[in-house]
Amino acid sequence: MAQEKTDSSRWVERYGDSMYHYTLVRVRDGSIAEDIVQTALIAGLKAQESFAGRSSEKSWLFGILKHKIMDHFREAKKAGDFDPLPDDAPDPGDYDAAGHWKNHPRDWKIDPEKAAENKQLSAALAHCLDGLPDRFRRLFVLKEIEGLDSAEICNEFNIKPTNLWVMLHRARNQLRQCLEGQWLKK
Template sequence: MHGRALRICILYEIDSRRRQMPDREEHKIEPQHWVERYGDYLFSYAIMRVNDSSKAEDIVQETFMAGLKAREQFRGESAERTWLTSILKRKIIDTYRKKYTSKELNFGEHEETVFDGDFYRSEEPFRGHWLDGKGPHSNSLLPDGELEQQELMKFISLCIDQLPPQLAAAFAMKMIDEEDSATICKELGITASNLWVMLHRARLRMRECLEKNWLN
């Protein structure tokens, strides 16, 4: 055999060998190393979203426990860290839901009356205009020049914390976890238009809070 036939044979052989090999490395599960390997990562992931270190620790602990319970289901398709992160995500969505249903006070309940009396005038000739001091002042939300990233991060989490809990839950799911609207509506049990009203209200408050913090 030579020439073209040989080449085809060789290619076939290579191909069949490649097919026998597992095309990705198998991921093993090693719970004894979890805390040292992924503890910090999962903790930072959680604390960005719940802004409370003891709560975040609890969530990480729950995640590891849930992972231990479910480790037979781990198929090795994804890395351990990705798998644990997906469990952590579920836990965080649960805390959002708890946050959302925690208090009676409800935002964005009226779908048609979108507009928030805290921010806009309601008397007739100027209905719908910004209230004094509630509209934007400075041209830019962020001070120009060197931007202290550390400080910005601190202010963002501070401002998310100061939002009313319902708004905070919706806003964090949308802007930090980047869930799509349908998922958020399903998890929180709200309609799409309701969600948009809540996001709008959350943005009004976030903007105000960040501006205030930067000016001081």
């Protein structure tokens, strides 16, 4: 009976770079991303019998990769990397005494639905993400790139909702300032 087969000898050639890119966006560090890709592919090798051909080989491998990336975040939690810090409080430096923006947001004149067409802006976001403090970057990735529910993030990483809102706001505010400062200068 014909059955879908995997061809592990060609995984690196076929999917190595895209798996690496996918991971690097999420974890920032190149050597960690390499390790995760390797772990995922080895896990795939050991689980080849479970590949039933219901999905493509590629999406099956990406499914494994996604699990390994979440494992990485769980390890970060064990290491205390999600614990709140005193400076996670709202940054009073963003507003003046009357509560007005000091560095106020400008009109980007970009339709969110069309934002992804802007290649420069996408590249700029990748750059700006790497400028965020680790803890902010991680939460932004889980929320906006992984698309996790806030409740899931709070449960999984033992974060208070109010803390999550504060940190996400600060991450977003830093990102928009970075994008404005570097790429959207008039």
